[in-house]
Amino acid sequence: xxxAAKPIRSRCxxxxxxxxxxxxxxxxxxxxxxxxxxxxxxxxxxLGGSKFIGLTNYVRAFDDPVFWQALWFTVRYTLYIxxxxxxxxxxxxxxxxxxxPLSRFARSAIFLPVVVGLASSSLLWxxxxxxxxxxxxxxxxxxxxxxxxxxxxxxxxxxxxxVIISIVWKVVGFGTIIxxxxxxxxxxxxxxxxxxxxxxxxxxxxxxxxxxxxxxxLLTTLVSAIGSMLAFDQFYIMTAGGPRSQTFTSVYWxxxxxxxYFKLGYGAALAIVTVVIIFLGVTAQILLTRRGART
Amino acid sequence: xxxxxxxxxxAGRGPxxxxxxxxxxxxxxxxxxxxxxxxxxxxxxxAILLAVGLLMLFPVVMSFLSSIKPPTExxxxxxxxxxxxxxxxxxxxxxxYQAGLATYVFNSLAVAALxxxxxxxxxxxxxxxxxxxxxxxxELLFLVLLLPLMIPYQAxxxxxxxxxxxxxxxxxYVGLAIVHTILQLPFSVxxxxxxxxxxxxxxxxxxxxxxxxxxxxxxxxxxxxxxxxIVTVVLFAFIASWNEFIAALIxxxxxxxxxxxxxxxxxxxxxxxxxxxxxxxxxxxxxxxxCFAIYALLQRYYVSGLLSGAVK
Numbered sequence: 109x110x111x112a113a114k115p116i117r118s119r120c121x122x123x124x125x126x127x128x129x130x131x132x133x134x135x136x137x138x139x140x141x142x143x144x145x146x147x148x149x150x151x152x153x154x155l156g157g158s159k160f161i162g163l164t165n166y167v168r169a170f171d172d173p174v175f176w177q178a179l180w181f182t183v184r185y186t187l188y189i190x191x192x193x194x195x196x197x198x199x200x201x202x203x204x205x206x207x208x209p210l211s212r213f214a215r216s217a218i219f220l221p222v223v224v225g226l227a228s229s230s231l232l233w234x235x236x237x238x239x240x241x242x243x244x245x246x247x248x249x250x251x252x253x254x255x256x257x258x259x260x261x262x263x264x265x266x267x268x269x270x271v272i273i274s275i276v277w278k279v280v281g282f283g284t285i286i287x288x289x290x291x292x293x294x295x296x297x298x299x300x301x302x303x304x305x306x307x308x309x310x311x312x313x314x315x316x317x318x319x320x321x322x323x324x325x326l327l328t329t330l331v332s333a334i335g336s337m338l339a340f341d342q343f344y345i346m347t348a349g350g351p352r353s354q355t356f357t358s359v360y361w362x363x364x365x366x367x368x369y370f371k372l373g374y375g376a377a378l379a380i381v382t383v384v385i386i387f388l389g390v391t392a393q394i395l396l397t398r399r400g401a402r403t
Numbered sequence: 404x405x406x407x408x409x410x411x412x413x414a415g416r417g418p419x420x421x422x423x424x425x426x427x428x429x430x431x432x433x434x435x436x437x438x439x440x441x442x443x444x445x446x447x448x449x450a451i452l453l454a455v456g457l458l459m460l461f462p463v464v465m466s467f468l469s470s471i472k473p474p475t476e477x478x479x480x481x482x483x484x485x486x487x488x489x490x491x492x493x494x495x496x497x498x499x500y501q502a503g504l505a506t507y508v509f510n511s512l513a514v515a516a517l518x519x520x521x522x523x524x525x526x527x528x529x530x531x532x533x534x535x536x537x538x539x540x541x542e543l544l545f546l547v548l549l550l551p552l553m554i555p556y557q558a559x560x561x562x563x564x565x566x567x568x569x570x571x572x573x574x575x576y577v578g579l580a581i582v583h584t585i586l587q588l589p590f591s592v593x594x595x596x597x598x599x600x601x602x603x604x605x606x607x608x609x610x611x612x613x614x615x616x617x618x619x620x621x622x623x624x625x626x627x628x629x630x631x632x633i634v635t636v637v638l639f640a641f642i643a644s645w646n647e648f649i650a651a652l653i654x655x656x657x658x659x660x661x662x663x664x665x666x667x668x669x670x671x672x673x674x675x676x677x678x679x680x681x682x683x684x685x686x687x688x689x690x691x692x693x694c695f696a697i698y699a700l701l702q703r704y705y706v707s708g709l710l711s712g713a714v715k
Contacts, residue, residue, distance in 0.1 A: 125532030139562075140566065
């Protein structure tokens with residue numbers, strides 16, 4: 109009797125185990141996403157009132173200079189910071205991949221900021237970079253590198269770089285740790301053989317270590333770029349979008365419209381644009397991960 | 404092979420961990436990466452490593468040193484490098500800031516605890532089911548569970564906020580914990596599925612022979628076997644929830660419900676005009692302590708989670 113009942117029972121059992129998580133995703137991700145699409149087609153406001161207005165919000169976004177400025181600013185931020193994070197992360201990995209006590213110390217120190225929250229790290233650097241009480245300006249002045257304190261937050265270009273410095277400090281260890289694993293996973297025989305053939309250090313890095321870490325580098329680049337495209341905390345805290353709205357990111361402009369200006373419909377349309385951009389990026393990332401897992 | 408660190412960027416195999424991670428297979432050999440590299444190169448490399456390490460620690464150390472300066476010295480322009488005199492006044496100030504630090508820390512801990520609970524309750528059965536039981540359309544369902552990765556939660560905050568307001572979940576621990584669970588669920592399911600898949604078949608068979616049901620097998624055989632995975636899930640859920648900012652900013656808009664990061668931003672904005680730098684640094688120090696403590700104690704799990712969760 110047991111054997112007859114089993115297929116049906118276990119057929120259901122499997123689903124029952126997955127069901128709670130599935131329900132959670134449907135309720136708190138898929139349903140809100142559907143609501144978001146609906147909302148983006150209305151003139152909803154947190155102050156009340158809502159009318160179906162079709163694609164008007166999207167047309168408005170197209171004509172909204174701040175939307176384009178924020179999108180371009182976010183893309184620029186991503187284009188600047190991603191190569192810095194990857195190159196510095198890989199350099200740190202090369203530097204610390206050996207297991208001497210000193211490289212362990214350096215590796216720990218490089219990784220430590222990764223566990224710090226973005227809000228904490230942003231506030232920390234907001235203080236360090238301050239033109240009056242900040243230590244960075246004090247150090248630069250004492251070293252004679254600058255004559256006057258740098259005022260980071262009155263200029264959008266400087267503000268961008270202030271944020272980039274803080275985020276590089278906070279995030280570089282993430283790439284480093286993944287690259288160290290990739291480097292340490294390289295077959296010693298291969299490196300030995302190359303060395304016997306007379307390949308110098310940089311030649312081995314270029315011809316062996318780098319190609320064999322390519323997948324890790326690609327994945328980390330994608331994860332990092334996606335994170336940068338969603339930047340909010342660091343700008344909210346350090347530049348507050350200013351001066352003159354010039355350091356709004358896409359997510360920040362969306363937040364600003366939805367929760368400060370109460371334009372829920374317009375904010376929803378901005379959110380959909382973000383969703384589409386990120387969706388493409390993550391799909392690429394998952395395809396790469398899965399292909400890599402099989403090989 | 405006398406100098407392990409000798410320009411030895413890629414030399415030296417063995418534990419990856421920062422102070423002793425998971426051992427990697429392979430011959431434990433130490434080789435100089437640059438044959439014939441001089442002693443001078445080794446010293447240079449050592450100096451670079453030390454400099455990089457200290458440079459990375461500089462912001463945190465300075466923040467701590469600044470937090471124990473007396474308030475006037477902490478706000479002095481130009482700033483002092485080292486405290487001229489020590490004081491806990493900044494901490495005293497933060498402790499009684501607005502609703503009191505204890506309230507904010509409790510809020511953060513409560514949300515983190517619920518997030519951990521939700522992640523475990525949802526991801527353990529899901530990971531087990533996907534790894535070990537027959538599930539029709541398994542890969543498709545798995546992909547659905549990974550959906551929160553593809554749809555940034557930042558975009559969902561408006562509809563979630565509207566729904567939560569209606570359901571009375573705005574300004575509640577449960578409400579924010581649900582958002583933090585959205586954030587962590589894909590990683591949790593992914594990691595636990597991997598862990599469940601790695602458990603040997605014969606353990607399961609033996610329990611089945613004894614007539615155990617799926618649930619009993621999950622409880623007595625699998626859970627002990629995937630404990631490292633569970634620790635990793637808990638760790639990541641805690642750190643993500645403790646640090647999360649934008650959802651906390653939107654969902655906790657009542658002063659007494661603020662989490663620690665939101666309170667810190669309040670200090671930054673300086674309710675009385677000028678920013679209280681000393682109090683701000685004290686707050687930053689307090690906010691990073693749990694993260695550092697967990698990292699120091701459970702580094703192994705943290706690093707292994709990071710590596711296995713490249714999908715995150």
